[in-house]
Amino acid sequence: LVVYSTDQSGDLDLHLVCFEGRGENPGPDSGSYTGPVPVTFLNTGFNECYLSFYVSRFVKYPYGAVPEEIQELCFCSDRDGSYDLFSAPVPLNSDILEFLLSDTAPDISPETVLNSPGDDMCPYIDGKLLVFASDRSGGFGGFDLWYSQRTATGWSEPTNFGDRINTEYNEFRPIVALYYEFTQDLMLFSSDRPGGKGGYDL
Numbered sequence: 548l549v550v551y552s553t554d555q556s557g558d559l560d561l562h563l564v565c566f567e568g569r570g571e572n573p574g575p576d577s578g579s580y581t582g583p584v585p586v587t588f589l590n591t592g593f594n595e596c597y598l599s600f601y602v603s604r605f606v607k608y609p610y611g612a613v614p615e616e617i618q619e620l621c622f623c624s625d626r627d628g629s630y631d632l633f634s635a636p637v638p639l640n641s642d643i644l645e646f647l648l649s650d651t652a653p654d655i656s657p658e659t660v661l662n663s664p665g666d667d668m669c670p671y672i673d674g675k676l677l678v679f680a681s682d683r684s685g686g687f688g689g690f691d692l693w694y695s696q697r698t699a700t701g702w703s704e705p706t707n708f709g710d711r712i713n714t715e716y717n718e719f720r721p722i723v724a725l726y727y728e729f730t731q732d733l734m735l736f737s738s739d740r741p742g743g744k745g746g747y748d749l
Contacts, residue, residue, distance in 0.1 A: 548564075548643065550562070550563045550647075551564075552596035552597070558592060558594050560585055561590055561595050561622065562582065562585050562586065563583065563584060563644075563647055563648075564581065564582035564584075565581040565582055565644050566579070567579055581644065581648075584648065586598070586647050586648075593625050594625050595624045596668075597671070598620060599622070599670050599677075600619070600620050600637075600643075600672060601617070601620070601672045601697070602617050602618055603616070603618060617641075618636065618637055619635065619636055620637055621633070621634045621677070623670060625666075627657065629664070630667055631662040632670050633657055633658065634655070635654060635655045658702060660695075660703070660705075661679070661695055663681060663684075665682045666682050666690075667680075667681045668680050669719060669721060671722045671723060673724065674725055676723055676732070677697070677702060678692060678722075680692055680719045680720065681705070685707065686707055686713060687713040687714060687715055689715065690717040690718055690719050692707075692708045692713060692721050692736060693707055693708065694706055694708060712734075714738065714740045717739050717740075719736065719737045719738065720747075721735070722734070722735050735749060737749055
């Protein structure tokens, strides 16, 4: 399953493509493709992008999250005037593809503990860690990277990654990877700070 945003309609909308194969390691001729099709219940006349999923029981190796155990989805949208993070529950043990293609919309709510008067964008969830970019006050300038951890009551108040990662320029589009037998996680992000090749570099 690949979920992505496209501006073909004039604003950013979430779409998906999916391959369902037969056997343990199916080849491209051993299954069927779905898409690209829009995730209609998430899209509005505004911009929706950066869809990510939360699952409470996350296995680092070898498979990561079990699709049937996804509990929540998270994305960003400017439907309320500025970019904010939104979430929606996913029924437990549901087929994630059927859920995303459904015409029945779940309750979509702003993540008030994570949002600010600024632009809060690019959520990415890995296990109980959520990372995102924001130009809220309290940062080092431009967009900074922030993180939140899942607790028994929801996401914690966001914490800035600090000046070892953030600069007076823009840090953007973070993703986090957990690796089996590694004590530290890996984060990749883009930045327009000096020292790169120009524009946003990794």
